[in-house]
Amino acid sequence: MNSTVDHLKQLLHDRDPRLFAAILIAVVLAGLCVWLFIRWRTPSAEEIERRRRERVATMGRICDGVIVDARTLNGEDSVSPTPEVLVYSYRLAGVTYNCAQDVSRLADRVVGFRIDQPIQIRYDPRNPGNSILVSESWSGLWQK
Missing domain, CATH: 1.10.287 (Helix Hairpins)
Known part of the structure; x- marks a missing residue:
């Protein structure tokens, strides 16, 4: 050496x-x-979230749920026809899941929603808390 x-x-x-x-x-x-x-x-946080939504939209299972609330990103109640955050609830195998999704980047997909509206949720069967209400390619909102 x-x-x-x-x-x-x-x-x-x-x-x-x-x-x-x-x-x-x-x-x-x-x-x-x-x-x-x-x-x-290195992907941005926004890109990571978009990839998560698309994975759940394509691979996830569907169940019924309901919109519980609409909020702004600051946590305040939203009266806008296109809220920034939708809070929703769904039940699987006796467990109730209450989730929220930031839909500020998907405003065109949530026009016409209403509180207490029945919806469809897509969730990851391996992690049922990982769910979406809307994505770029799928929407669980029932259109009028």
Whole structure:
């Protein structure tokens, strides 16, 4: 092992310091590029939520439920025809689930809802609390 270290020292000692600096800068820049690439490829929270909705919409089971409330993202009651959050309830195997879904990005999908409206819920059979009321490709709202 000492011979390897000695050999490396000899190589570095015989080389131009500018070459060593150029190699060091190249390694740092390559590391920075890798870090930026990984950081750039990390999906945003919005993208993760969209993927979850689509997975439940395509793979989930359907059950009946009811809209319980409509709220803003701040938790206040909403009287808007397109609320930001819909609170809904459904029952599976004797367990009642009360959930809320942020529908602010899906406003065109929830127009015409009403409180106490019967709806269909899609849920993940492996995790029944993971459910959706609407997604980009599916809606559990009963259209008039």
